[in-house]
Amino acid sequence: MRRYPPERLIAFAEQVLRAVGVRPDHGRVTAQRLVEADMRGRGGHGLIRLPLYVSRIEAGGVNLDPDIRVVRENRVSALVDGDNGLGQPVMTLATEIAIAKAREEGVAWVGTVHSNHAGAAGVYTAMALRHDLAAIYFAVANGNAMPPWGGKERLLGTNPIAAAFPAGEEIPFQLDIATTVASHGSIKVKAQAGEPLPEGWVVDEEGRPITDPDRADEGFLLPIGGYKGAGLTFMIGVLAGIMNGAAFGRDVVEFRKDLGTPTNTGQAILVLRPDLFIDMEEYRKSMDRHLRDFRSSASMTGDRVRLPGEWAWEREQESLRLGVPLPEELVVRLDELAQRVGSPARLG
Amino acid sequence: MRRYPPERLIAFAEQVLRAVGVRPDHGRVTAQRLVEADMRGRGGHGLIRLPLYVSRIEAGGVNLDPDIRVVRENRVSALVDGDNGLGQPVMTLATEIAIAKAREEGVAWVGTVHSNHAGAAGVYTAMALRHDLAAIYFAVANGNAMPPWGGKERLLGTNPIAAAFPAGEEIPFQLDIATTVASHGSIKVKAQAGEPLPEGWVVDEEGRPITDPDRADEGFLLPIGGYKGAGLTFMIGVLAGIMNGAAFGRDVVEFRKDLGTPTNTGQAILVLRPDLFIDMEEYRKSMDRHLRDFRSSASMTGDRVRLPGEWAWEREQESLRLGVPLPEELVVRLDELAQRVGSPARLG
Numbered sequence: 001m002r003r004y005p006p007e008r009l010i011a012f013a014e015q016v017l018r019a020v021g022v023r024p025d026h027g028r029v030t031a032q033r034l035v036e037a038d039m040r041g042r043g044g045h046g047l048i049r050l051p052l053y054v055s056r057i058e059a060g061g062v063n064l065d066p067d068i069r070v071v072r073e074n075r076v077s078a079l080v081d082g083d084n085g086l087g088q089p090v091m092t093l094a095t096e097i098a099i100a101k102a103r104e105e106g107v108a109w110v111g112t113v114h115s116n117h118a119g120a121a122g123v124y125t126a127m128a129l130r131h132d133l134a135a136i137y138f139a140v141a142n143g144n145a146m147p148p149w150g151g152k153e154r155l156l157g158t159n160p161i162a163a164a165f166p167a168g169e170e171i172p173f174q175l176d177i178a179t180t181v182a183s184h185g186s187i188k189v190k191a192q193a194g195e196p197l198p199e200g201w202v203v204d205e206e207g208r209p210i211t212d213p214d215r216a217d218e219g220f221l222l223p224i225g226g227y228k229g230a231g232l233t234f235m236i237g238v239l240a241g242i243m244n245g246a247a248f249g250r251d252v253v254e255f256r257k258d259l260g261t262p263t264n265t266g267q268a269i270l271v272l273r274p275d276l277f278i279d280m281e282e283y284r285k286s287m288d289r290h291l292r293d294f295r296s297s298a299s300m301t302g303d304r305v306r307l308p309g310e311w312a313w314e315r316e317q318e319s320l321r322l323g324v325p326l327p328e329e330l331v332v333r334l335d336e337l338a339q340r341v342g343s344p345a346r347l348g
Numbered sequence: 349m350r351r352y353p354p355e356r357l358i359a360f361a362e363q364v365l366r367a368v369g370v371r372p373d374h375g376r377v378t379a380q381r382l383v384e385a386d387m388r389g390r391g392g393h394g395l396i397r398l399p400l401y402v403s404r405i406e407a408g409g410v411n412l413d414p415d416i417r418v419v420r421e422n423r424v425s426a427l428v429d430g431d432n433g434l435g436q437p438v439m440t441l442a443t444e445i446a447i448a449k450a451r452e453e454g455v456a457w458v459g460t461v462h463s464n465h466a467g468a469a470g471v472y473t474a475m476a477l478r479h480d481l482a483a484i485y486f487a488v489a490n491g492n493a494m495p496p497w498g499g500k501e502r503l504l505g506t507n508p509i510a511a512a513f514p515a516g517e518e519i520p521f522q523l524d525i526a527t528t529v530a531s532h533g534s535i536k537v538k539a540q541a542g543e544p545l546p547e548g549w550v551v552d553e554e555g556r557p558i559t560d561p562d563r564a565d566e567g568f569l570l571p572i573g574g575y576k577g578a579g580l581t582f583m584i585g586v587l588a589g590i591m592n593g594a595a596f597g598r599d600v601v602e603f604r605k606d607l608g609t610p611t612n613t614g615q616a617i618l619v620l621r622p623d624l625f626i627d628m629e630e631y632r633k634s635m636d637r638h639l640r641d642f643r644s645s646a647s648m649t650g651d652r653v654r655l656p657g658e659w660a661w662e663r664e665q666e667s668l669r670l671g672v673p674l675p676e677e678l679v680v681r682l683d684e685l686a687q688r689v690g691s692p693a694r695l696g
Binding site: 072076134136148181205232237274286287293301307 | 420422423424425427453454455456457459461482484495496497498499500501503509511513521523525527529553554555572573574575576577579580582583585586590591592593596597598618620622624625626630631634635638641642645646647648649651653654655656
């Protein structure tokens with residue numbers, strides 16, 4: 001592991017993106033969101049994604065000078081058309097609009113269409129958190145890996161949901177999950193460690209467990225809670241895909257394999273004032289009290305009970321204090337990428 | 349099984365509730381929502397609940413003449429204070445307000461406080477569906493049966509989420525799930541059948557599986573997808589409980605055991621126009637196309653792939669055609685209840 005000041009990593013990624021023709025403002029926002037994921041300990045959606053983004057750009061799969069704009073709007077909602085630009089600037093604009101509307105009206109729903117992979121779900125709900133707002137984010141994943149419950153055609157992805165709620169003195173509650181038991185990232189981790197996959201992660205066409213991580217691609221991911229998670233994944237597909245005119249089901253482009261076809265990715269974010277119904281002070285006190293009740297409750301394992309968001313929060317604080325950690329091999333890959341695209345920046 | 353016209357069952361429940369002092373309008377709405385659950389094949393939240401409701405009323409746990417009213421409101425949101433009235437009239441009013449606001453503004457968020465158990469989650473999202481609107485419903489369950497992930501104090505319930513999205517010609521997508529793998533109802537079914545519980549439903553204080561259904565109460569329910577489902581359950585608790593000033597965590601009243609204490613139940617419903625961003629005709633066509641893609645996709649089991657909501661839809665059609673099915677033993681129990689409270693109505 002090597003550690004870097006966040007700004008150095010952002011500048012690095014920005015320069016790489018500029019070297020392949022990305023607009024400076026879009027390059028900067030994309031770099032920021034990627035590094036935020038690394039800072040939060042979500043390396044699978046951080047700078048590790050930069051090589052794939054560059055490959056898609058080089059294959060003509062991304063519009064380098066998109067006209068990202070609001071195409072439908074009312075007081076509490078908006079649809080942002082990303083014009084096939086990078087997902088981070090599209091989803092950042094969508095989140096900023098949702099934040100502004102929710103501050104005025106208490107509630108806002110903003111969707112995207114013709115967007116692209118936007119990285120870690122939790123970085124967008126965290127934007128709302130910095131404004132003392134609550135948020136829930138939904139996205140259609142950029143690839144299908146799961147059939148409907150009882151089926152065997154891959155029509156569903158790992159469609160993520162993220163949620164964030166402010167607190168007072170306590171670490172805020174932040175959830176950031178795929179609706180499948182395992183993500184592609186967690187399978188890759190097992191493969192690299194040479195460990196078998198636990199049963200319940202991946203099954204073959206007959207529903208039998210696949211435990212060899214190198215055979216995971218032959219199989220299907222399993223949804224959380226069986227038919228329940230498959231239902232949640234479909235629900236997210238309607239909210240972030242169908243309702244926005246974005247891809248879902250058979251329209252989803254496998255963005256790792258088909259580098260040149262626009263993905264028409266869709267996302268959606270709901271932003272709420274947490275003090276919609278009770279005063280902010282009362283909300284903060286109540287949230288703090290419940291968070292403390294949970295965190296101080298009896299443990300099954302001996303370790304203190306931890307809630308979603310604590311780990312990301314601690315990693316973020318640590319990254320600010322000590323620098324953002326990157327694995328050595330990623331540093332090497334990123335420097336090779338920078339050299340190849342003619343960017344002067346280096347991390348090694 | 350015996351079958352009854354829906355109106356006969358509604359009138360029966362209405363008379364029982366009137367006999368114990370419930371206001372006629374509240375008795376009628378409560379009876380309607382309960383029978384709608386039976387019609388949709390969700391018997392666990394149908395008339396089977398009537399004896400418990402009556403017991404709570406007799407114990408003074410429910411306000412028979414509540415002043416159910418909006419206590420906070422803006423163009424797109426409202427908080428309904430149920431004044432400890434029955435949950436069905438409270439949540440029905442909340443849903444009607446959300447529907448009216450969403451028709452005007454496209455998006456609406458309505459919460460409840462000092463409400464009570466409101467029955468099947470899906471009957472409220474189905475109300476939105478009848479207005480060609482999409483809806484997502486959240487509720488804090490009336491009892492805790494699950495610790496936080498890694499803990500062993502019961503701080504979380506089966507907090508349900510329901511979602512409904514209109515379609516064109518296809519059966520609409522409707523999801524109605526607890527965020528635990530098993531519900532109290534599904535455990536009761538296993539107990540009655542004398543079958544063991546599958547592993548993964550209930551664990552003891554050390555995390556070991558409990559498979560004896562009669563010992564289920566000693567253990568903890570497991571969330572869908574481990575820490576992911578535990579996180580979703582907490583998220584629902586914030587949306588439907590904390591944000592509304594309603595019970596969550598240690599404040600939750602065990603409504604089956606403690607009949608007299610007001611539960612301060614909280615619910616929340618988000619209603620969206622599905623044509624917020626694309627024209628209704630385009631939305632319907634897209635939804636139909638995706639539903640057909642899923643339903644006609646290759647099956648793992650030989651049976652056609654089925655989506656959430658199909659079963660409820662078919663049961664509802666069947667109930668309208670042939671009558672609403674009730675088990676014989678429930679008919680006996682309901683008639684005993686009617687006799688005991690001095691209602692003239694009988695089903696037997």
